[in-house]
Amino acid sequence: MYTASTAFLDSLQEAGVEFIFANFGSDHPGLIEAITEARAKGRGIPRLITCPNEMLALTCAQGCAQLTGRAQAVVVHVDCGTLSLGGAVHNAARCRAPVLIYAGMSPATQEGELPGGRNEFIHWLQDVPDQRGILRQYMKYDHEIRSSRNVPQIVHRALQIAESDPKGPVYLVAARETMEAAAEPLSSNPSLWRPLPSAPLPDDAVAEIAVALTSARRPVVVTSYLGRNAAAVAELTRLCRGHAVGVLESAPYYMNFPQDEGMHLGAYWNEPFRNPVLAEADVVVVVDSDVPWIPSVNPPSPDAAVFHIDVDPLKEMIPLWYIKARRSLRADSFLALKQINARLDAQPPKASVVAERRNHFSGLHRRRADELAEREAARTDIITPEWLTACVRRALEDDAIILSEGVTNYPAIHHHAGRRVPGTMFASGGSSLGWSGGAAIGMKLMAPGRMVVALTGDGSYMFSTPSAVHWLARRHETPILQIVYNNRGWNAPRFSTLAVHPSGYASRANDLDLSFDPPPDYAGIAAAAGGALALTVKRPDDAEAAIRKAVRTVVEEKRSAVIDAWLGRSL
Ligand SMILES: Cc1ncc(C[n+]2csc(CCOP(=O)(O)OP(=O)(O)O)c2C)c(N)n1
Numbered sequence: 068m069y070t071a072s073t074a075f076l077d078s079l080q081e082a083g084v085e086f087i088f089a090n091f092g093s094d095h096p097g098l099i100e101a102i103t104e105a106r107a108k109g110r111g112i113p114r115l116i117t118c119p120n121e122m123l124a125l126t127c128a129q130g131c132a133q134l135t136g137r138a139q140a141v142v143v144h145v146d147c148g149t150l151s152l153g154g155a156v157h158n159a160a161r162c163r164a165p166v167l168i169y170a171g172m173s174p175a176t177q178e179g180e181l182p183g184g185r186n187e188f189i190h191w192l193q194d195v196p197d198q199r200g201i202l203r204q205y206m207k208y209d210h211e212i213r214s215s216r217n218v219p220q221i222v223h224r225a226l227q228i229a230e231s232d233p234k235g236p237v238y239l240v241a242a243r244e245t246m247e248a249a250a251e252p253l254s255s256n257p258s259l260w261r262p263l264p265s266a267p268l269p270d271d272a273v274a275e276i277a278v279a280l281t282s283a284r285r286p287v288v289v290t291s292y293l294g295r296n297a298a299a300v301a302e303l304t305r306l307c308r309g310h311a312v313g314v315l316e317s318a319p320y321y322m323n324f325p326q327d328e329g330m331h332l333g334a335y336w337n338e339p340f341r342n343p344v345l346a347e348a349d350v351v352v353v354v355d356s357d358v359p360w361i362p363s364v365n366p367p368s369p370d371a372a373v374f375h376i377d378v379d380p381l382k383e384m385i386p387l388w389y390i391k392a393r394r395s396l397r398a399d400s401f402l403a404l405k406q407i408n409a410r411l412d413a414q415p416p417k418a419s420v421v422a423e424r425r426n427h428f429s430g431l432h433r434r435r436a437d438e439l440a441e442r443e444a445a446r447t448d449i450i451t452p453e454w455l456t457a458c459v460r461r462a463l464e465d466d467a468i469i470l471s472e473g474v475t476n477y478p479a480i481h482h483h484a485g486r487r488v489p490g491t492m493f494a495s496g497g498s499s500l501g502w503s504g505g506a507a508i509g510m511k512l513m514a515p516g517r518m519v520v521a522l523t524g525d526g527s528y529m530f531s532t533p534s535a536v537h538w539l540a541r542r543h544e545t546p547i548l549q550i551v552y553n554n555r556g557w558n559a560p561r562f563s564t565l566a567v568h569p570s571g572y573a574s575r576a577n578d579l580d581l582s583f584d585p586p587p588d589y590a591g592i593a594a595a596a597g598g599a600l601a602l603t604v605k606r607p608d609d610a611e612a613a614i615r616k617a618v619r620t621v622v623e624e625k626r627s628a629v630i631d632a633w634l635g636r637s638l
């Protein structure tokens with residue numbers, strides 16, 4: 068029988084969704100029946116990836132979206148599975164990752180009125196007043212499929228909203244009877260549901276920003292997520308290389324600007340001091356950033372002219388938000404930079420102005436590069452995060468994908484990974500830990516030929532449900548390399564406490580309840596769950612050798628590997 072569930076699958080297939088990350092339950096008989104029927108009859112449907120944990124399912128889909136900009140589907144079980152999506156919901160929303168999440172609802176009838184009505188005790192327990200309310204403040208759109216007769220329209224509309232800028236997750240639900248009900252095969256023309264085109268800057272804003280950049284002495288671009296689009300990276304490179312504009316990254320979560328470009332002037336997160344390049348800037352163009360600086364610690368000069376170009380400049384989903392920009396503009400960063408470049412090509416800044424800026428900025432870039440080289444070369448008998456990341460960089464090709472969930476080691480990883488190709492560096496875009504394992508699998512699914520390496524704090528590794536990650540990686544043939552930056556606990560809450568109470572009791576206490584000593588056998592968990600190569604290293608030379616061995620294992624044996632790297636410092 069052709070049911071709403073069949074229509075749901077057909078619509079996903081028609082829209083080009085490649086994967087369904089599924090965690091099934093009693094709400095999904097219609098769907099499981101339709102999937103097995105499609106397989107029996109040889110009809111194409113998206114590939115099913117069974118996820119033993121919902122957070123992992125959504126995180127996999129986020130990884131897919133971060134690499135490609137396209138939405139995949141996540142299927143979870145009623146309110147329970149929806150709640151189990153947990154912090155992955157925050158990450159997908161903050162990252163503006165398009166994902167279609169679908170959950171069944173408890174059956175709507177209980178006396179045998181309709182096929183799919185209540186027949187299990189849990190159906191009463193899972194009937195909640197507002198299931199969509201669980202996710203509403205994180206979703207771009209939520210809706211209930213109320214009839215079996217317009218499933219394609221609702222699925223296509225949800226995907227169109229998810230994939231139109233600013234992108235984000237969407238949530239659909241349906242009662243079990245609805246998904247069992249008969250439907251008509253309806254072919255909708257997917258081209259009618261394309262994402263909306265990206266928006267350019269208004270002409271007067273192009274002129275104003277170009278004029279400001281032309282006369283500036285120390286113009287700087289600050290960005291966090293412009294690199295989600297490789298074409299925008301190319302336009303930024305053209306702008307900065309051509310006209311000597313510096314680039315700073317603030318809590319970056321994409322490869323926004325090649326680190327070896329002379330105008331790359333560094334990146335910052337929560338450092339408790341002012342960034343000298345930002346402090347000195349007289350024109351600051353913020354392009355795609357949720358947190359371009361921390362005003363109480365690291366503000367730009369009060370005299371700087373600040374412009375803000377963003378796919379989402381109002382940040383309506385962040386209640387307290389402003390940056391005192393002279394102009395705030397909703398535009399696509401690729402189009403905006405292209406427009407600014409065209410304008411500056413036609414009316415370039417004076418050569419002497421550009422030469423002075425270039426000289427100044429490239430001097431800063433070289434000094435920074437020398438400092439980084441010195442830091443990572445320092446030989447000690449302990450593994451430093453700088454040394455470890457340098458080993459990773461040396462072992463990888465330029466197109467390898469690195470995911471960073473290093474937390475207090477975000478800076479060391481970003482600086483020393485030295486990425487220079489768009490689409491080769493990612494962080495979660497949010498702050499809910501446990502993203503890197505699933506996201507790595509999602510990216511490997513989308514790019515099976517590329518090496519995918521997740522660098523993670525030990526706490527974050529535990530948050531990611533490594534048993535589920537490694538079962539999945541073997542079951543679905545997505546070998547990844549994970550390296551645990553093992554400092555035996557949670558360093559970040561210590562940093563947070565001392566930043567607020569620098570000389571309180573906590574500053575004198577030996578135990579802040581943040582230590583994991585003795586730690587679990589992190590690599591052993593992966594070996595037990597998914598047959599991963601498991602290596603634990605405590606000395607720098609062993610770390611370098613282990614990374615090379617692990618890379619070989621992933622490439623040649625198509626088997627995951629986890630290196631538990633003990634950093635010198637214990638918490
Ligand atoms: C889901 C979730 N729970 C708790 C936190 C709070 N938190 C922020 S950082 C952190 C510790 C992270 O530990 P680890 O990954 O080992 O990195 P480290 O701080 O040691 O660098 C915690 C618990 C969080 N961000 N997300």
Ligand SMILES: [Mg+2]
Pocket residue numbers: 524525526552553554555556557558
């Ligand atoms: Mg740690």
